[in-house]
Amino acid sequence: MKHKSTIVWLQGLTCNGNSHSFLNYPQMPSFASSFEMIYHPLICGAQSFSTVLESNEHFDFLIIEGALSHDERLLQRFGIPFYEILDNFAKRAKHIICAGSCASFGGIFRLRDPEKITGALFSGKEKGGYWLEKSNVVNIPGCPLHPRWLVETLFALRDRDTLLLDEFLRPKEVFAYLAHHGCLRNEYFEWKVDSKQLGEKEGCLFYEHGCQGPMSHANCNKILWNGVSSKTRAGSPCLGCTEFDFPRRALFETQKNMSLPQTPFGISKRAYYTVAGVAKSFKIERLEKKLIDENH
């Protein structure tokens, strides 16, 4: 039998959301037959925290959840300054995985003190977070991350030599997609039909309700959450939780410039507005009506 890869999970400033999201992984027995959780703060692991801290043993994966800081008044664990624990663990880990937007970019908690609270290698968009440089870090942002993103990355690193990453060190298999892909409202987006009001299946949330789907890298609308749904499927806008600037201000509003919304990722403004104008001029009856109409 192949030796199981070992994992140590460490929490910085966090809401524990990534840990709980991970517990939603549907094929947990399969995961557990390949990985050994040596230590996790919430789940009974094979060893206690102090045993792991005192040993010199190496392990395969260090998973970090939560924003980081060198300031011990802001962040300590078990009465020990956090940097002591993290530096000790980081030296012994083959791969370091930042689970969630906080560990990747600083996330929501960075907002309180952006000088001192950061992600592992990034502070928001800027390079240089808790560490200036490190070659074995993979970022899996998301607030929280999807359990499949984490588990599939762990398997990839364990079984393959290469894992393609984008400029923010995010695995391309997940983050080459946009949250917009797989959204059931896509046709409304194409023909510029906005959702008149919330609470309805019809219409796109891009024009009035702040949807960040076309600007947010993630395959959540492809693989879905909890196996069944997603924010946009439940009628609420994508908040852009996988991007370095999460959370933006006014998350439920579309920021407009001369009454025009932001342009989707990778399109020139001019071209977009021209095409949008043309699309809007079509009136497609089917898209103006209720999706399920009792009278017809």
Place this chain on the structure above:
Amino acid sequence: MKITKEIIERIEGEATLELEWDNEQVTFAKIKFFNYRGIEEILKKRPLLDALALTPRVCGICSHSHAIASVLAIESIFENQGESLHVSQKANDIREIALNAEKIHNHIKWYFFSILPELKRVADPTYHGNAYKEKQWFQAQNAIMESLKMGAHFTGQWPHGSFVMAGGVTCDPLQSDVVSAIGCLDSVISFCEEHFYGMPLEEFLSFDSALQVMSVPSALSYGIDEMLKQGFDRLGRSYDRFLALGKSYMYEGSLKASKTAVLGADVKYVQESLEHTFFEDKHKGYTYSKSAQYKKSYCEVGPLARLMVAKEPLMRDFHRRFKDAALTRVVARAVECAHLIARTKQLLSKLNLKEPSFYPPKKDIHSLSGEGVGIIEAPRGTLIHQVDVRNGVIELYNIITPTVWNLGNGNRENPSTAQKAIIGLNSFTKADFILKSFDVCSVCTTQ
């Protein structure tokens, strides 16, 4: 006087328990929470609706609870400004289904992932437990997932879904979503019947005597036996005073109970104190957890409190035998879980999809000024959100979490609920378990 300090692990986050001893007995306890994150500060000067997206990030285990408390607070500002929002029955039911999904999952997670391994460890100190090696762990994990999946049909995702909006909910489910959600709930029911209660749910819910529960082999009766062996039927008693300010289908209005006497309660008597915190005094403070009192008294909140004010017969029988001991507190979560499952099944089967999900407010949110309060019953107890807004921008956001009620710090003369439950014990292991019997959530506590 001897003082010992120990870190409490395997709770949500971590806490330090500092015990003062005299003659091998705990004379006082300080419960310390660090790792403050400051969501209330982060919300200042942000547009009001951002609270709906950011407050769920207070806590990864009860994110829907925060979203719902937040939307109620926002709706109450409209109300205070003269516009009563109409929220449809359907939207209210969906909010309750989502909240119940979170409570059911929390109770199962807590019992199977925290309490059972803890009890094994108390019985055998060499037992460290390894979740991944036990079959029941995987079965419980599956039930937890199904419960959340049931809710995700309406909330889009768990954790951190954002499905509520002032005036209703954003989702517009189909009958097929409801059918699928019922399927998920049914698998939670199977798990509970087979493992948690060892009998059909209906039978369990018909009980009014502790002995009936204890006579059937199950994870619950196993836990009860272990607790009896360790004396947790007498240990961990506190003031026997309960508070449930949020609504429930099991009782009317906001209530409090002193032992078994139930009276009406009002949020206006809630006081929050910063005593002993770093906020009040950077040097003398020792925790980030505030504490909350009702008319200057510490009250217990949570499932036990809810079932006590609801006069639930089975819980009343446990309480008659064991008072508010650790055992009663633990059992309350299991009992509440059964009620919530039955209630949710009913809500799902009668959900009227024809009603609108959302009625938009007439007043422009950008012009909204005033104060609002949202109160709900979260998995661990009463959760309060207070907000003060000027022209649609948050001036002040204050959150009182359930753990602040149970696990804040009082004084030697007037210790908090958990402190009182710990004083007088003769071992750290017991104190550790008693503390955990409150389902500690340090992330919520320190926000």
